[in-house]
Amino acid sequence: MGKYLSYAAGFKLKAVQYALQHGNLAANRHFGFGATSIHYWREQDEELKVTKTTRRAFRGAKTGRYPNVEEQLVRHIRELGQDSCAVSLDIVQTEACRIARVQRIEAKKFKASSGWTTHFMRRHGLAL
Numbered sequence: 001m002g003k004y005l006s007y008a009a010g011f012k013l014k015a016v017q018y019a020l021q022h023g024n025l026a027a028n029r030h031f032g033f034g035a036t037s038i039h040y041w042r043e044q045d046e047e048l049k050v051t052k053t054t055r056r057a058f059r060g061a062k063t064g065r066y067p068n069v070e071e072q073l074v075r076h077i078r079e080l081g082q083d084s085c086a087v088s089l090d091i092v093q094t095e096a097c098r099i100a101r102v103q104r105i106e107a108k109k110f111k112a113s114s115g116w117t118t119h120f121m122r123r124h125g126l127a128l
Helices: 009-022 024-031 035-043 045-050 067-082 089-102 113-122
Strands: none
Touching: 009 024, 009 035, 009 045, 024 035, 035 045, 067 089, 067 113, 089 113
16 A cells, blocks of 8 residues: 655645646656646645645635634634633633524524534634
8 A cells, every 4th residue: 555645835836836847747757746746736826825835735725614703703702801801612602603693694504512612713823
């Protein structure tokens, strides 16, 4: 069974530039990676340019499914922090559900689970 290899964004950009000048097949031979990789990286070219060059996996932007809810929730949490109020995961979950109801998002579609709350906090650089 073959090894899985990962490449940094900087390496991918070099390979894409080489492929633009010399062709995909030449880039595959020169750098020694799979033939389909260069096609995929050429599609990701713009995204790779704006990400850190050391990043290996690029799976797209890390945004939640309901950005309006998250924006309001971040604002609310920061206001609580400025007022020196303690913020718990329960408070975050309750407020997220309240904001979702106000925005008429169905309860079946939006669930502020503990996993969602943890990922939300990580996405926005928040800590309890």
